[in-house]
Amino acid sequence: MHGSAHMGNPDDIIPRDIRFGILENAQRHWLDGDIIKTVLIDGLSIFLPEGERFFIRSLKHYGPKIADRELAAEINGYAIQEAFHTREHEEYNRAMTALGYDVESMEKPIRLGFEVVKNPLHRLAITCAIEHMTATLSSLTLRHPELLDNAAPAYRRLWMWHALEELEHKAVALDVLKAATPDMSRWQRYLVRVLGMNATLFPFLVLFLRNVPIYAKADGVKTGLRFWLRFIWVTLVAPGYWRRCMPNVLRYYLPGFDPRNSDDAELMRKGREWLANDMPPGRAAAPANPAV
Structure with missing residues (x-):
């Protein structure tokens, strides 16, 4: 039963209307002055505006059909x-375009990919999967804030908030x-x-x-063997962003998987x-008016 035991009551879903000013602070290689570390994060932003609009549609479709009013309120907070997030990542992607990155050609197949999914249940299942992937990356970010120690401040704030x-x-x-x-088993x-x-x-x-070579091309960086070996090193060895995420992504395949099993209350408090x-x-983290 969906009820008090669960962590996501509406008090916990706090929409914060914050503007991070990425466009005014647009910067190449903003993490450690390193193209690979930066593309690993900038590359996520390419997916986000289209993805977030897709998630909102997926959940809003079911909102009126759900009897549980607490859950319906959560869908509203979530949306x-x-x-x-969509607004800030659209600005983030405009900042990338202003720096000379070909955001349009990186984004196009992503947009088409989301448009292909028409069935509401398929949409919902894909939303669940992507939310788990983003929650995994988010846990890593909040558990190891040192990964963003050498990030440009506006970018670091945006990703910690997200x-x-x-x-x-x-x-x-x-x-x-x-x-x-x-009715499903x-x-x-x-x-x-x-x-x-x-x-x-x-x-x-x-x-x-x-998208990685399209991004690197704007910096005049050749994506040859040395580039990809270092890419593998950064993602899978040190700091090993993807390696660190793998165990939690795979937990999703366990039959009894419950996102609430892990204790995120402490991470959220720290965040x-x-x-x-x-x-x-002047950019305080004011909660938005939920009546929006």
Whole structure:
């Protein structure tokens, strides 16, 4: 039963209307002056505006059909958070365009990929999968804030904010899947979930890796053997961003997987504290009016 035991009550989903000014502070290689570390994060932003609009549509479709009013309120909080994320990442991507990166050609196949998915249940399953992937990256970011120690401040703030809010709403999509499929057995629901992850993980990697050379080209960087060996080193060895994420991404394939099993309350507390202390004056982390 969806109820008090769960971490995602509406008090926890706090939409924060913050503008990070990435466009005014647009910077190449803003993490450690390193193109590979930077493209690993900039490359995610390429997916986000289209992705977040897709997530909002996926969940809003089920909102009116769900009897659980608490969950319906969470969908609303989730949609407001994601709308702010969309706005900030659209600006982020405009900043990349201003720096000379070909955002349009990187984004196009992603847009087409999302448009192909018409069935509401498929949309929901893909949303659940991507939310799990973003929650995994968010946990890593909040657990190891030192990974962003040498990041340009505006970018670091944006990603820490995004990580915090992804954790706050990480269980909503799976709760909606459960509420939207009351006639399914646990195994049928498990199958829907796993097929959603299979339909997400491989295309994501293919599109991400396709975009890396397009990004590097704007910097006049040749993506030859040395580049890719270092790419593998950074993703899988040190700092090993993808290697660190792998175990949690794979947990999604466990039949009893529950996003609430891990104790994120402490990480969220740290994230909220960090956000309150790190925002410059005049850009305070004010919660948005939920009536928006």
